[in-house]
Amino acid sequence: MAKSRRFSxxxxxxxxxxxxxxxxxxxxxxxxxxxxxxxxxxxxxxxPRAETGTPPEVEVLTADHCGSDFMVDVIxxxxxxYFCANxxxxxxxxxxxxxxxxxxxxxxxxxxxxxxxxVAMAHAYSKIEGKPIGVMAHGTVGLQHAAMAIYxxxxxxxxxxxxxxxxxxxxxRRPGVEWEHSVQDAASMVRDxxxxxxxxxxxxxxxxxxxxxxxxxxxxxMEPVLLxxxxxxxxxxxxxxxxxxxxxxxxxxxxxxxxxxVAEAAKLLVAAQNPVIIAxxxxxxxxxxxxxxELAETLQAPVLDQGGRMNFPxxxxxxxxxxxxxxxxxxxxILGLELTDFWGTVNAYRDQLERTSRRIxxxxxxxxxxxxxxxxxxxxxxxxxRYPEIDLAMAADAEATLPALIEAVKKLITPDRKSAFQxxxxxxxxxxxxxxxxxxxxAAYGWDASPISxxxxxxxxxAQIKNEDWSLVSNGASGWPQRLxxxxxxxxxxxxSGGAGVGYGAPASVGGALANRKYGRLSVSIQNDGDxxxxxxxxxxxxxxxIPLLSVMHNNRAYHQEVMHLQRMGNRHNRGIDRAYxxxxxxxxxxxxxxxAQSMGWFAEGPxxxxxxxxxxxxxxxxxxxxxEPALVDVVSQPR
Amino acid sequence: xxxxxxxxxxxxxxQNPPSANTPRGDPQNxxxxxxxxxxxxxxxxxxxxxxxxxxRLNQNPITYPRFVAYIRxxxxxxxxxxxxxxxxxxxxxxxxxxxSLPKPPAVDSIPLLKQ
Numbered sequence: 209m210a211k212s213r214r215f216s217x218x219x220x221x222x223x224x225x226x227x228x229x230x231x232x233x234x235x236x237x238x239x240x241x242x243x244x245x246x247x248x249x250x251x252x253x254x255x256p257r258a259e260t261g262t263p264p265e266v267e268v269l270t271a272d273h274c275g276s277d278f279m280v281d282v283i284x285x286x287x288x289x290y291f292c293a294n295x296x297x298x299x300x301x302x303x304x305x306x307x308x309x310x311x312x313x314x315x316x317x318x319x320x321x322x323x324x325x326x327v328a329m330a331h332a333y334s335k336i337e338g339k340p341i342g343v344m345a346h347g348t349v350g351l352q353h354a355a356m357a358i359y360x361x362x363x364x365x366x367x368x369x370x371x372x373x374x375x376x377x378x379x380x381r382r383p384g385v386e387w388e389h390s391v392q393d394a395a396s397m398v399r400d401x402x403x404x405x406x407x408x409x410x411x412x413x414x415x416x417x418x419x420x421x422x423x424x425x426x427x428x429x430m431e432p433v434l435l436x437x438x439x440x441x442x443x444x445x446x447x448x449x450x451x452x453x454x455x456x457x458x459x460x461x462x463x464x465x466x467x468x469x470v471a472e473a474a475k476l477l478v479a480a481q482n483p484v485i486i487a488x489x490x491x492x493x494x495x496x497x498x499x500x501x502e503l504a505e506t507l508q509a510p511v512l513d514q515g516g517r518m519n520f521p522x523x524x525x526x527x528x529x530x531x532x533x534x535x536x537x538x539x540x541x542i543l544g545l546e547l548t549d550f551w552g553t554v555n556a557y558r559d560q561l562e563r564t565s566r567r568i569x570x571x572x573x574x575x576x577x578x579x580x581x582x583x584x585x586x587x588x589x590x591x592x593x594r595y596p597e598i599d600l601a602m603a604a605d606a607e608a609t610l611p612a613l614i615e616a617v618k619k620l621i622t623p624d625r626k627s628a629f630q631x632x633x634x635x636x637x638x639x640x641x642x643x644x645x646x647x648x649x650x651a652a653y654g655w656d657a658s659p660i661s662x663x664x665x666x667x668x669x670x671a672q673i674k675n676e677d678w679s680l681v682s683n684g685a686s687g688w689p690q691r692l693x694x695x696x697x698x699x700x701x702x703x704x705s706g707g708a709g710v711g712y713g714a715p716a717s718v719g720g721a722l723a724n725r726k727y728g729r730l731s732v733s734i735q736n737d738g739d740x741x742x743x744x745x746x747x748x749x750x751x752x753x754x755i756p757l758l759s760v761m762h763n764n765r766a767y768h769q770e771v772m773h774l775q776r777m778g779n780r781h782n783r784g785i786d787r788a789y790x791x792x793x794x795x796x797x798x799x800x801x802x803x804x805a806q807s808m809g810w811f812a813e814g815p816x817x818x819x820x821x822x823x824x825x826x827x828x829x830x831x832x833x834x835x836x837e838p839a840l841v842d843v844v845s846q847p848r
Numbered sequence: 849x850x851x852x853x854x855x856x857x858x859x860x861x862x863q864n865p866p867s868a869n870t871p872r873g874d875p876q877n878x879x880x881x882x883x884x885x886x887x888x889x890x891x892x893x894x895x896x897x898x899x900x901x902x903x904r905l906n907q908n909p910i911t912y913p914r915f916v917a918y919i920r921x922x923x924x925x926x927x928x929x930x931x932x933x934x935x936x937x938x939x940x941x942x943x944x945x946x947x948s949l950p951k952p953p954a955v956d957s958i959p960l961l962k963q
Contacts, residue, residue, distance in 0.1 A: 530899070558924070558925060559925060560925075560928070648955050648961045648962075649955050650896070650897070650904065651955075651961055652952040652953055652954070652955050652958060652961065653892075653894060653895070653896035653897070653904060653906050653907075653952045654892055654893070654894035654895075654896035654906075654952070655952055655953055655958060656953070657892075657893060657894045657896075659893065661892065661894070661896060662898070663896070664960075667960040667961060667963070668960065670960075670963060671960050671963060674963060686898045686899055686900040686901070687899045687900060691899070692961075692963070768889060771886065771889050772886075772889055772890060772901065775886050775889065775927055776927040778927075778933075779927035779928055779929055779930075779933055780927065780928070782930055782932045782933060783933075784885075784932075784933045785885055785886050785927075785933070786884050786885060786886075788886055846888075846892050846893055846894075846896075847888065847889050847890075847892070847893075847898075847901075848889070848890065848892065848898035848900050848901045
């Protein structure tokens with residue numbers, strides 16, 4: 209992986225030398241290079257310095273290679289497939305090196321219309337592919353646009369390789385905008401929610417920091433990292449004189465739970481009468497899902513999948529995600545795997561005038577936590593949630609710890625326990641079947657309603673994709689896909705935004721679809737209307753880069769979460785809620801999302817209001833997607 | 849919302865016939881209020897409910913006194929609807945609307961729900 213090239217650095221030294229040489233040739237210090245004119249002249253058409261300065265044949269205006277070429281060598285060594293970016297002058301050299309010197313392959317430049325879209329695309333790509341891609345942005349205005357999406361990725365424990373352009377040397381900045389686009393410490397704005405950043409001052413420094421950044425990003429808890437690429441460093445000419453070396457990237461083994469703690473956890477789980485396994489971001493890779501299935505089946509314990517990743521098959525007989533509350537209330541041991549909010553999982557919370565909470569577990573219930581989150585907590589942003597009183601906490605990566613835990617559990621199982629496990633498993637399987645049947649019954653309510661129910665929308669979509677190799681690259685509609693569809697592959701579910709920053713959904717679905725494209729998978733999304741309106745330009749990105757995606761709009765014409773908050777406040781103050789629509793609905797005029805998508809090169813239909821029209825519309829859209837196009841069906845839907 | 853769901857789920861069973869304690873309500877006005885007061889936001893326009901927000905109210909046989917008691921002082925997450933916001937007559941109208949909601953089609957009659 210390590211490569212070296214013979215490049216020399218130092219544009220300023222190089223140009224300065226050329227200029228000095230020219231001056232030495234043409235001018236004597238203290239005297240003009242050319243004698244003053246002896247006759248009166250009119251206002252010159254050209255700057256007289258063009259006549260008196262360095263002759264064109266001496267001034268050096270081009271260089272075959274520049275610093276950003278070497279940066280591309282470094283980036284290629286990281287096996288980064290794409291760079292998502294809106295173009296910007298502070299990284300113009302790196303942009304040019306990617307598309308020309310690098311051949312626009314690994315990385316390929318993905319044109320984005322907003323930095324928030326660039327980051328969200330990279331976010332979802334990483335969750336499908338298990339490794340980061342790059343994002344480029346101005347260190348100032350671009351990073352300001354990108355910040356919310358970076359925070360989402362940070363909360364969602366997603367690796368990402370961000371490069372921002374900046375011009376540190378004030379004496380080299382172009383007058384005007386380059387000053388507005390320059391900053392002393394570019395990374396400071398997002399330092400609270402990236403895992404590591406650096407501002408290299410040499411190309412060797414860039415190479416070393418890039419390798420370090422990649423390693424840090426890929427070590428659980430995985431997080432975004434950021435490098436500042438100084439414009440002078442990017443643009444300085446390189447010659448063949450100086451060696452620059454691309455560093456070998458080291459991959460760190462993820463941290464496993466302490467062997468004593470693993471043994472203790474196994475003992476508690478095997479002895480438990482009602483153990484419950486809860487998973488949020490437990491499965492980082494397909495192997496994580498496999499391990500979780502093995503642990504659950506070994507223990508015959510129910511799994512509650514909180515959906516941060518694709519942790520557990522939706523139709524597995526031990527999947528009881530829909531019965532979380534009663535199972536938690538009955539549990540004597542709870543194993544939490546990479547939970548975002550363990551406290552919120554074992555407590556009920558009531559958002560009334562006086563906020564109250566109560567523990568919902570039985571007294572004495574043992575709580576076991578395995579999370580890499582315990583290895584990395586910052587102070588300012590509060591995504592770490594309320595402090596949970598855990599009995600056995602392992603600061604470790606859950607996926608890496610599961611094999612040892614499974615083996616420890618197996619060693620402790622006696623024939624009596626095995627018999628008890630089988631009896632428990634039979635009851636859980638019956639409960640799973642009952643939950644599936646209940647979901648079908650619930651889905652029938654409002655089946656023929658208009659606006660279309662979210663259950664009907666999910667069922668109609670499932671009917672069209674169930675025989676395809678599909679991947680849901682968005683959240684579902686009120687959890688209906690998870691209740692009605694058969695999720696059994698890792699890439700079929702990628703979880704949410706992490707930080708609940710709205711505007712993630714549309715670009716994330718395009719990023720997920722970008723990752724799925726080379727495998728020929730059918731990417732599908734359920735797209736919220738309010739989310740799409742943040743940065744709809746990502747529709748153009750999908751069309752431009754021929755990223756196939758079937759997007760079904762969950763167009764409920766409001767920010768419904770916020771409507772409900774307004775209702776809560778209106779009622780709390782005895783003022784009624786009939787004005788809660790003000791500032792929370794997206795009506796008058798209604799947005800025609802089909803026309804919006806069509807204007808950016810998508811196949812699109814809608815708005816669909818009659819549920820009978822929905823299935824055929826999705827079928828036509830799917831045909832377009834199979835031809836390589838993105839396609840959208842606008843569905844006017846119930847709120848939730 | 850989970851607290852509300854549990855309470856209403858406990859009350860679930862079969863549709864209750866109107867009792868002497870149930871005032872006469874206007875289902876048409878109740879439907880209008882159900883939309884105006886935003887009940888549909890959490891419970892769906894057809895009262896179908898949502899796992900994410902509020903329980904199903906269609907075919908939910910909660911009695912009128914308990915219905916009124918709950919909306920006035922919910923034990924779960926639902927915002928309280930005092931008499932200043934929803935009068936007793938409006939509550940009766942809302943209840944009449946919920947009682948008038950038709951049963952859904954049988955699951956077995958919907959091919960898409962057999963997948």
